[in-house]
Amino acid sequence: MDLRDFYTRLSVDESLAEVMGYNPYYQKIDSGLNARILVNGHEMIDLASNNYLGLAADNRVKQAAMEAIKKYGVSLCGTPIATGYIDLFQQLEKKLSHFIELEETIILPSCYQANNGLFNCIAGPKDLIIVDRLVHSSLIEGIKSTGSKIRPFLHNNLEHLEGILQRSMGYRQVFVVTESVFSTEGSIAPFKEIVQLCEKYEAMPIIDDSHGIGVLGKSGRGILEEQRIAGYRGIYTASLGKAFANSGGMISGEKKLINYLKYYCSHLVYSTALTPAVLAGISSVLDIIHFEFSGIKKKLINKQRQIYEALLEGGFKVVYSKAPMNSIQTGSKEATFILNRKLYEKGILSTPFIEPAVPISEGRVRLIAGASLSQDTVDEAVAIIKRIGFS
Amino acid sequence: MEDRIIMTIQSVLDKRPLITLDSHLLEDLRVDSLDKLMILSALEDEFAITISEDDFADVVTIKDIVMKLKARGFFAGGAATI
Known part of the structure; x- marks a missing residue:
């Protein structure tokens, strides 16, 4: 050696x-x-x-970030579970949940971490993860970390996906993973149909809306608004560093899931929380989008x-x-x-x-x-x- | 049987050249790790078998895949775990 x-x-x-x-x-x-x-x-x-x-x-976003620095300083020097959970953090979680119309949200330092951290909390060797062939590396790395059976399906090909779902018996849970906008192609997933297939075969849909949030939909709420997917019961992740012009990543979904991740998602629990400037910046972007x-x-x-x-x-x-x-x-x-x-x-x-x-x-x-x-x-x-x- | 294997692989390698037994997975078909997973999954479905990814880590050509399947007695008939 x-x-x-x-x-x-x-x-x-x-x-x-x-x-x-x-x-x-x-x-x-x-x-x-x-x-x-x-x-x-x-x-x-x-x-x-x-x-x-x-x-x-944008001057308004910069101003919001500067005001936050004046009030809180540049960092709370702690993870969200410790000293990082300032009021701005909690307010932004609620604001983001409200924006995409899902129950609850957690905010991580990046969407890469969100996607990496999510999968090994929710899936394991007894599960099957069906994933679009062209999804982002963060999802692939997250999926690989679970030890689950992985079956890719042809890009945006519903027929191939359904074929795999039909033959997916005997697993504890089947997940179907895709992105809203594929960042290298610009293609958009037929996510409404994917959700319907998931309902038919009792699979859990997971969507990464990083290039959709703040861009797709009548009011910028992303893929769920764009494709009129009401009452979504799956899992949602997105970057806060693209249209939202700051940094960070989010995971949203039902209260039970988010509460579980708050305590078991290592990428959240052991990472220093987003800084006050970023939290305020994202909040300001949401206000601008609203109007x-x-x-x-x-x-x-x-x-x-x-x-x-x-x-x-x-x-x-x-x-x-x-x-x-x-x-x-x-x-x-x-x-x-x-x-x-x-x-x-x-x-x-x-x-x-x-x-x-x-x-x-x-x-x-x-x-x-x-x-x-x-x-x-x-x-x-x-x-x-x-x-x-x-x- | 080789034809059936080739057709199954072709079905998941869209936009690729025509596949033959001599096709190299990387050089000719530009197969990456996710493609390989798709190929193995398609073969599992087509032949109602279970394939271990590790057993196919060293395959270079389509012929290698056929040989692996043969070596594990798949062509002897019936469903099998490989």
């Missing part, structure tokens, strides 16, 4: 970045998500962040459409999406990096996805045009995209 061997094992395969002469990861951002962002000192158009509603640098959602959503859709049309005109292979994002099918990881770099060199920050984030050779470059981008900025992005496409 030698420490050198240990560190040798930890080498990162950077061959792709070396061959391409470009590494899109861990780019240094020198500003907030303003009209233009500073990346490695260069002004760029942000089509990469998940700042859907454009509220990350302004329809106007913001119109802007968001309008911008997505302009980018979509520019991509089509530029000859890109774009996945049609009802969600406010555009996903370009790039194929190999090399082609994905090349397009991402071209955009970067012309002043657009985008998000590349290569395996294992997507299936092998199904690379994507994703563009999200947040609602707060000015028309001038969108015009410039449109011109750049077309130029790259025509070149």
Whole structure:
């Protein structure tokens, strides 16, 4: 045994970045998500962040965060079960529950932790977890930690899902896991039908609404509102760092479940609670959504459409999406990096996805045009995209 | 029987090239760990058997899958736990 061997094992395969002469990861951002962002000192158009509603640098949200810092300081230096459960925390739990119309909610430091922590509390080796083939890594990692039997179903394929459900006898509990908006594709799950199948086969539905909350539905309440799913009795998770423009993750559902997780979910019990600034920031975003959602959503859709049309005109292979994002099918990881770099060199920050984030050779470059981008900025992005496409 | 195995695997590998016994799971079919789980699940359903994931950890080609199933006496007939 030698420490050198240990560190040798930890080498990162950077061959792709070396061959391409470009590494899109861990780019240094020198500003907030303003009209233009500073990346490695260069002004760029942000089509990469998940700042859907454009509220990350909103003055009202900043003000709410600052007020919270003035009152509570920057941290309560404790987990929610200890000193982290301040009144802001409790109020936000109630506010979020009310917003998505489910009984109760817990708030974790991230949705990754929410998804990881959830599964090993509720499932074990006697259970079956049926999961959409394309769900996020956080769900897969959470599911794998349970020791349950895992059966993936073809992406958004109800027939395949029902076939598996029909043959799923003898388990203590069957879970069906999916996402509302698939973040690399922009495809939306037929969740209403999935819930109906779960009812038919007495399975427990679990939805990650990270890219749906604050975006989908008439008033931004997410997938349950969008697909008019009333009286949902399943489990719901979501990120608070995308449309909600802060950080954290939530798990919502029936009181009995949430109370259980409050004491048995290690990711909650042993993690320092979200800070007062973040709790107040999320609360402020909820207030803005309440009063302004329809106007913001119109802007968001309008911008997505302009980018979509520019991509089509530029000859890109774009996945049609009802969600406010555009996903370009790039194929190999090399082609994905090349397009991402071209955009970067012309002043657009985008998000590349290569395996294992997507299936092998199904690379994507994703563009999200947040609602707060000015028309001038969108015009410039449109011109750049077309130029790259025509070149 | 090989045809039935290939058809079953093809049914869960959408958008992939035509599968043959010589197809490599990774190089030809771009099968990742979740695809592999889907393949094993589909075979379990098709042949009413139970497959241990660990037993199939080292398969490289479709032929390897067929051989594993044969080696465990599946083709002798009847449902089995592998």
